[in-house]
Amino acid sequence: MALRQIRLIGDEILTKKCREVKEMKPRLRELIGDMLDTMYEAQGVGLAAPQVGVLKQIVVIDVTEEGNDPIVLINPEIIELSGEQEGNEGCLSVPNKVGVVKRANYAKVKALNEDMEEIIVEGEGLLARALQHEVDHLSGELYVDKVEGELMIAAQEDE
Ligand code: ZN
Numbered sequence: 001m002a003l004r005q006i007r008l009i010g011d012e013i014l015t016k017k018c019r020e021v022k023e024m025k026p027r028l029r030e031l032i033g034d035m036l037d038t039m040y041e042a043q044g045v046g047l048a049a050p051q052v053g054v055l056k057q058i059v060v061i062d063v064t065e066e067g068n069d070p071i072v073l074i075n076p077e078i079i080e081l082s083g084e085q086e087g088n089e090g091c092l093s094v095p096n097k098v099g100v101v102k103r104a105n106y107a108k109v110k111a112l113n114e115d116m117e118e119i120i121v122e123g124e125g126l127l128a129r130a131l132q133h134e135v136d137h138l139s140g141e142l143y144v145d146k147v148e149g150e151l152m153i154a155a156q157e158d159e
Pocket of ligand 1: 090091092093133137
């Protein structure tokens with residue numbers, strides 16, 4: 001298990017556009033494994049490659065309580081959005097803050113998996129929110145620019 005350092009808001013790399021992945025290489029597989037470890041360790045539901053300093057179109061997501069259903073998306077592209085949800089959103093690059101963001105309630109994404117095979121991932125609610133949030137990261141967008149009202153201090157969970 002290898003943890004990567006999570007880049008924080010203010011770091012220029014979080015505002016840059018990510019490059020498409022053309023072929024799977026051992027180094028990228030290692031990166032994906034590290035991204036999953038880093039996401040689980042930080043108790044996040046999603047992490048995008050630029051958040052660990054790599055400008056490639058790679059995202060990992062797991063919205064399950066148990067943390068046992070990882071989704072790996074390479075070159076993800078949102079192909080359908082519908083409905084609306086409003087709720088708190090946070091980001092591992094913006095520690096201890098949350099803000100209200102309006103998102104589509106349903107999202108459908110076309111991407112490649114770790115074996116560079118085409119996959120379709122669709123979801124509602126939290127998964128739809130995570131898909132939109134993480135895909136935004138790949139074009140250098142942070143949720144803080146979409147927050148309605150003010151960023152708030154996140155409630156601290158007891159250890
Ligand atoms: Zn984020």
